[in-house]
Amino acid sequence: MFIEIIDIIISGLLNGSVYALMAIGLALVYGVTKAFNFAYGSFYTMGGYFAWTLLVSVGIKGGYYTVFLTAIPFLFVVGFFLEKILISPLRKRSDWQMKAMMLTLGLSLFLDIGYIAIFGPRLKSLPDIVEGTIDIGPFAFMNQDIVIFILSITGLLCFAWVLNNTRIGMAVQAVAQNPMGAQIVGIPKDRVFAATFAISTIMVGIGGILLSQKNFVNPQASTGIMIKAWVITAFGGMGSIKGSLYAALIIGMLEAFVGYYLGMIHIEVAVLTLLLITLAFRPQGLMGKE
């Protein structure tokens, strides 16, 4: 009983840490650009397929090192140009938020079906990042889980460092607070929008590479991941990065417990109920501003 609970908590922490990486990317892009990205989950799958192509299809040297080193620039370029070509022309219109939602919904269908057309409908499995297990007392930890946890936390810390200590990060924060004011002091607003979108693409893509090792690369996983990331962001407070971190861990735990005790099929219902209850009492989310 006790060991079961510890196991569930570990699995919740693991999923929660990767969810945090993805949800914070989304909180960032919503906080800065105010664009509601429905294609977010498709970039998760894109990360998975990118890793699969390199590791299994091509069989590249260097394994996951090469994958991460190439995935980051690849996802950055994809995100940057998608924002430049698709989202930024919409920004001039009055109802652009609604249009951006619709456009990204179409984009997500396009990408998901595109994956099926290119790679086929079957699930793809990625090799484990490291093999083996460690025994600590009565518990057995998979090395893979530990590495995934460490990598996603490292990713989060890197992100926090960039946001708070570099000029780029400060420019992003300035645009989030007041786009007009940022432009007056000479920050290239449009480039910051595109760069933020690209950074969020990197974060969800890396999340895809990490979690697909455990859950397979699945072209139909995109919607579920997208809604999960959005639920976490809304639950934590839209645009609040700290709130998203806590919310991701809570949702990760909730999923692990509900999945274990009630069955996997109830996860989505439980998550939605939690979101509805939270929003009914705190419409701005856990840590969002009024």
Place this chain on the structure above:
Amino acid sequence: MNTKSMLTVLGVTYGVIGILPLFIGDSSILMRILTMILIWSVVASCWDLIMGYAGIFSFGQVAFYVIGAYSSAILSVSLGVPPILSIFLAGIITGAIGVIIGLPCLKLAGPYVALVTFAFQLALEPFLKGPLGKAIGSGGSRGIISVPPIHLFGMDFSSAELIPFFYFAFVLTLICSAVIVVILKGHWGTAFLALKDSEDFAASLGVSAFKYKLLVFGITSFITGVFGALYVHYVGILSTRMLSTEVFTILLIMIVVGGIGQYPGVVLGTVFTVTVNELLRPMGIYRLLIMGGLVVVVVLLLPDGITGLIQKFSDFRFKKKKNQAVETQESSV
């Protein structure tokens, strides 16, 4: 768009659709397409009403459609309610659920509403497939297989008899379109527009956001539920496949192509989308690829859909005529 041109566009479109069975009544494929155009045109119009006019980012339209279908199917299969009554009851059930979903949404800002309603749609599928859904008679992942046809005036209306069903759906479509026009052009439509443009200012003039937003949730989900129920009695089988992103995106294309908040435009968008969707069916998986790409292209290039294009074109011709008139005047002088 003024009332006169709105009614003209609606009258011409539905008039043509209503006459077509006289010519193509022999072809069952074309009749099926025509019937689906009718059903989707009302569902898409309701979405346009709530999103384009009332300005609520409700993404639960497909969910309401499926709830209507399931409630009517469950009522008629498990409880033996006659379909003509169960369709109406399904509308009331869906309307009530719409109001319940609408209540938390009233407090929330735009994107949150989209999120809650979309998550509602995603959570509906595991609910219907799971033990809770089976308990109310959803049939789990197998779905409901033998839904009885509508029986009225000693006649059966179902997919076995395409032309009678078409005219049955046609009458319902005309009634619902009339209701939508009355709502849009009456006091309510003005209130919706006022709330969409500036909620605070509208409230200061005594327009209650609470009342009107809840009303629009109730009405649109009622009509959507009725048409979902109509659909299920037409095809006779039902499963959770209706809840896929594919159906959602196709509905989205109708409203994007027609123009958001340009009411009769969405009917034209439906005619276009259903036809293109059927034409592309032999292409297999590439059909959805094209449909997804279509959303992106239309949103980028046609801000107001077909309606915007027609308006631009007629403005252009109007200006040209005016210029010609000026030129002829000048030359005569």
